[in-house]
Amino acid sequence: MPRRAALFLLLAPLLPAAAARGAVGDPAERLADPALEARARAIGRELRCLVCQNQSIEDSNADLARDLRRLVRERIAAGASDAEVVRFVHARYGDFVLLRPPLTAATALLWAMPALALAGGGAAILLALRRRRAAPDAAVETAPLSEAERARLAALEAEGGERRPS
Amino acid sequence: MIPELGHFALALACAVALAQGVLPLVGAARGDARLIALAPPLAAAQALAAFAAFVALAWSFAVNDTTVLGVVQNSHSAKPLLYKLTGTWGNHEGSMVLWVLILALCGGAVAGFGRRLPGALQARVLAVLAWIAVGFLLFILATSNPFRRVWPPAPDGQGLNPVLQDPGLAFHPPLLYLGYVGFAVTFAFAVAALLEGRVDAAWGRWVRPWALAAWAFLTLGIALGSWWAYYELGWGGFWFWDPVENASLLPWLAGTALLHSAIVVEKREALKVWTVLLALLAFALSLLGTFLVRSGVLNSVHAFASDPARGVFILVLLALYVGGGFALFAARAPALAPAGVFAPLSREGALVLNNLFLCSIGAVVLSGTLYPLFADLVLGVKISVGPPFFHTAILPLAAPLLLAMPIGTLLPWKRARLWPVLQRLWWAALAAAGALLLALALAGARVWPALGFAAAAWLIGGAAADLADRLALFRRPAAAWARARGLPRAAWGAALAHAGLGLTLAGIAGMGLATEALVALRPGESARLAGYTWRLEAVRDVAGPNWSARRATVTVGRDGAVVAVLEPERRFFPLGRQTTTEAAIATDLLRDLYAVLGEERDGAAILRLHHNPLAPWIWLGAAVMALGGGLSLSDRRVRVAAPAPRGATVPA
Amino acid sequence: MNDTGSLPHAPPRDAAAARTARSRRWLLYAPLAAAGGAVLGFWALLRGLGTGRYDxxxxxxxxxxxxxxxxxxxxxxxxxxxxxxxxxxxxxxxRPALVNFWASWCVPCLVEHPLLMRLAREGTPVFGINYKDRPEDARAFLGRHGNPFARLGADQPGRVAIDWGVYGVPETYLVDRGGVIRWRWAGPLTPPLLESELRPLLRRHA
Structure with a gap:
């Protein structure tokens, strides 16, 4: 870490373009055809600017990001498909350059997380519901109000306002 | 002299906090009323000492005392006074002082406003807060002394990071800390409840205002940070799924879940174990954020200069507080007398669903944030997890949540039937369908923004339907006014907050239709974007207090009339040799005209022009959400004393 | 996740319910376990940060x-x-060769330059690729500090650097005798690195 940090510290004043902000881009680098340019932008947003961290190459004016932007546009202008362009960059910079991690054994857990979280939480809720059904007295329909509930009901009634006419 | 006094005040606050952490706890355990009664005055004393320390530090910054290292490193005499003062917390050491100040003030508030709390509960809450304060005060004193002197004094400071010289960023940290620290209070309530072995409706009622306040501040803090990124970073984006942004979003998600589950505790005395867990979790995630930002384990545009020694210290604190809280939870949660049953289809059931989806989203955000770190450490692979992942992974979880929101608010407690509720929402559904078709018709086949508008209309329509229903607006219009006055503010607040989320969604959907152009213009030339003519009038030099700038004047016209004059700047700060862009934004609340000035070449200036439909609604919606939280907070039932816990709630 | 259970007046639970209660109690330790795991993980990260294993x-x-x-x-x-x-x-x-991306405007390149000179003197072929540099600056740099390079390509647009996956200068690649890339170092070479990593690799691929 220190070596790399030092490297960037040393480089920063020498490379004004490497500043993460204060940059706008260059009209000359854009494609004339709006449809192609839109494709290039969509691809660029999937690619990480390697030197500035957590920014896509479309959102950075680091030298390398600028070069990669130009590269993406050249490939597109040459007729490459979106997947081919991404593959081209991926072959050179590896998984790290992809802001959408590819589905591999190493990232399976990450991609499964939405389903896992939902299934885990859902299973816990179902378990709780089933257990309630196992205790017949607790069934909603037949449970008489307990002393505590009657008291609370009275309190709520006194508070008023909150209940809706149904 | 004043810095030494400040340093002493920090040490004093630490000593007082130590007493506040021990004596009331002993008192509550032994039932000793005198020791219990010590808690509020000790909390007040700690707040005073922390305040004194903060004032001493702010004073050093205000007078630019260059014998103080923090001032030398982060300030400069040429800075406007406002930014000298906000510079107090624009660095690691000072921000920690602000953190403990807010914590101490929260303790003071619990002591002051909590007079109706049962004495033992209040004593325990204050003691837990004191232990948190002790940890962070020791952290400051041991690793991050903000009052360290340098000799000989530097001729002047080295200047504050120009990016921090901005009102948005200056007030972003205090709001965030109010949120984080607010969750320290709910954490303290949860720990106190576990120590007592009792959670009941009264507890829910005590916790909810703190959760609400913390949540509202966190909402504002996150929104301010996002707004800052929008106008300062100059790329027109407002949320980058940066790890540090995620670190603030995580407690927000847990806090949102807590806010909703605490209602169930209050109304139905159900979900108690879960609510206690959420209260612990919200603060745990706040601490996690602190650790991630300050330890250097991740790198981010936002991260403070990292120091492994600090990282270890915060990790130890995290382990103690979070581990302690969860260990207590595992040991004592079974003792929380369970009560209250309900059918799946009921308001409670809907709130459980809300919690399920919010926590699943939280799990995705957490894993997306931490996965690259642990994949590197454990598997040795370097991956990036960026916006495309979060969008893909969160959408399927957010969609059902948004769909269920208006339905849930209309479901009655205990048990419900779906059909009558859906009948009351038919016109909200109609509005959503209308928004969808309108967006498709106006903006072409842009499906995602159109769906976003539909969801926004559904939420806002649903909130309106909820209010109309409570007021019986259509059934008995004459009595609606009287009912509106009688309706609890919490109901208004909930509807407002839900509608605010709708506004934010509409803004995000609008940004999906944003267009931009990158042009090189000579003075007098113009470009066209989104039906507007953008004409560059001139570019000239401007001098600021501690910067110089190039400022462009761009007049934006439509149909021959001038709509707005934009003056984007490129500022150069000689100290630190940094350049920042100051985007110029003209808004009429329906769209932002946004211009950024780039380099100049051969007499032409490069300009990036953005047309961002509905962009302001993103932050407007967040403000409305926070306002809803505030309105709920001012509810009579929050202010009035909670009833004493009922004897019927048997502690096991 | 949900508090269920009987109302205060409910009869004693049956055996199945008691079993689920036990399994639920076990679940209550899950947050503690998760937090413990996370803390251990973070501790490992911090340690790795110190030793350079995690970067x-x-x-x-x-x-x-x-x-x-x-x-x-x-x-x-x-x-x-x-x-x-x-x-x-x-x-x-x-023999295995080094390919070094460098520029005259890059300070770490200056730092590592004596090591490249030493390697070249010892007989390791060192090839240079001059990255986004002005020829006169590059020439002056070599004139002042010596030339370690057997061959030197000029990559002014920085396109070849992208083909190599370079993301900053200096970067040094080890190419074996068959022309296969075996090792890459991003950042300046240092004497400890030379002894601990580079020399063993040079020997292994010799």
């Missing part, structure tokens, strides 16, 4: 184990050195 900035090369990419670079104007192309690296080197 949030380091990006591994995607080209390790692959033949050098196709490229042909012209010589640096007026340096009197031949240019560099893939053929030079694939065509049966006698």
């Amino acid at each position: 949030p900035r380091g990006v591994p090369s995607a080209l390790i184990g692959q033949p050098v990419p196709d490229f042909a670079l012209p010589p640096l104007e007026g340096a009197g050195l031949p240019g560099l192309s893939a053929a030079d690296l694939r065509g049966g080197l006698e």
Whole structure:
């Protein structure tokens, strides 16, 4: 870490373009055809600017990001498909350059997380519901109000306002 | 002299906090009323000492005392006074002082406003807060002394990071800390409840205002940070799924879940174990954020200069507080007398669903944030997890949540039937369908923004339907006014907050239709974007207090009339040799005209022009959400004393 | 996740319910376990940060184990050195070689320069690729600090650097005799690194 940090510290004043902000881009680098340019932008947003961290190459004016932007546009202008362009960059910079991690054994857990979280939480809720059904007295329909509930009901009634006419 | 006094005040606050952490706890355990009664005055004393320390530090910054290292490193005499003062917390050491100040003030508030709390509960809450304060005060004193002197004094400071010289960023940290620290209070309530072995409706009622306040501040803090990124970073984006942004979003998600589950505790005395867990979790995630930002384990545009020694210290604190809280939870949660049953289809059931989806989203955000770190450490692979992942992974979880929101608010407690509720929402559904078709018709086949508008209309329509229903607006219009006055503010607040989320969604959907152009213009030339003519009038030099700038004047016209004059700047700060862009934004609340000035070449200036439909609604919606939280907070039932816990709630 | 259970007046639970209660109690330890795991993980991260095993900035090369990419670079104007192309690296080197991306404006390049000189003196072929530099600056740099390079290509647009997966200068690649990339170092070479990593690799691929 220190070596790399030092490297960037040393480089920063020498490379004004490497500043993460204060940059706008260059009209000359854009494609004339709006449809192609839109494709290039969509691809660029999937690619990480390697030197500035957590920014896509479309959102950075680091030298390398600028070069990669130009590269993406050249490939597109040459007729490459979106997947081919991404593959081209991926072959050179590896998984790290992809802001959408590819589905591999190493990232399976990450991609499964939405389903896992939902299934885990859902299973816990179902378990709780089933257990309630196992205790017949607790069934909603037949449970008489307990002393505590009657008291609370009275309190709520006194508070008023909150209940809706149904 | 004043810095030494400040340093002493920090040490004093630490000593007082130590007493506040021990004596009331002993008192509550032994039932000793005198020791219990010590808690509020000790909390007040700690707040005073922390305040004194903060004032001493702010004073050093205000007078630019260059014998103080923090001032030398982060300030400069040429800075406007406002930014000298906000510079107090624009660095690691000072921000920690602000953190403990807010914590101490929260303790003071619990002591002051909590007079109706049962004495033992209040004593325990204050003691837990004191232990948190002790940890962070020791952290400051041991690793991050903000009052360290340098000799000989530097001729002047080295200047504050120009990016921090901005009102948005200056007030972003205090709001965030109010949120984080607010969750320290709910954490303290949860720990106190576990120590007592009792959670009941009264507890829910005590916790909810703190959760609400913390949540509202966190909402504002996150929104301010996002707004800052929008106008300062100059790329027109407002949320980058940066790890540090995620670190603030995580407690927000847990806090949102807590806010909703605490209602169930209050109304139905159900979900108690879960609510206690959420209260612990919200603060745990706040601490996690602190650790991630300050330890250097991740790198981010936002991260403070990292120091492994600090990282270890915060990790130890995290382990103690979070581990302690969860260990207590595992040991004592079974003792929380369970009560209250309900059918799946009921308001409670809907709130459980809300919690399920919010926590699943939280799990995705957490894993997306931490996965690259642990994949590197454990598997040795370097991956990036960026916006495309979060969008893909969160959408399927957010969609059902948004769909269920208006339905849930209309479901009655205990048990419900779906059909009558859906009948009351038919016109909200109609509005959503209308928004969808309108967006498709106006903006072409842009499906995602159109769906976003539909969801926004559904939420806002649903909130309106909820209010109309409570007021019986259509059934008995004459009595609606009287009912509106009688309706609890919490109901208004909930509807407002839900509608605010709708506004934010509409803004995000609008940004999906944003267009931009990158042009090189000579003075007098113009470009066209989104039906507007953008004409560059001139570019000239401007001098600021501690910067110089190039400022462009761009007049934006439509149909021959001038709509707005934009003056984007490129500022150069000689100290630190940094350049920042100051985007110029003209808004009429329906769209932002946004211009950024780039380099100049051969007499032409490069300009990036953005047309961002509905962009302001993103932050407007967040403000409305926070306002809803505030309105709920001012509810009579929050202010009035909670009833004493009922004897019927048997502690096991 | 949900508090269920009987109302205060409910009869004692049956055996099945008691079993689920026990399994639920076990679940209550899950947050503690998760937090414990997270703390241990973070501790390992912090330790790794200290020892250099974990580096949030380091990006591994995607080209390790692959033949050098196709490229042909012209010589640096007026340096009197031949240019560099893939053929030079694939065509049966006698010894493993280093390919060093550098620029005269890069301070760490200056820091590592004496090491490159030493390696070149010891007989390791060192090839240079001059990255986004002005020829006169590059020539002046070599004139002042010495020339370690057997061949030197000039990559002014920085396109060949992208083909190599370079993300900053200096970066140094080890190419074995068959023209396959075996190792990459991003950042300046240092004497400890030379002894601990580079020399063993040079021996292994000799």
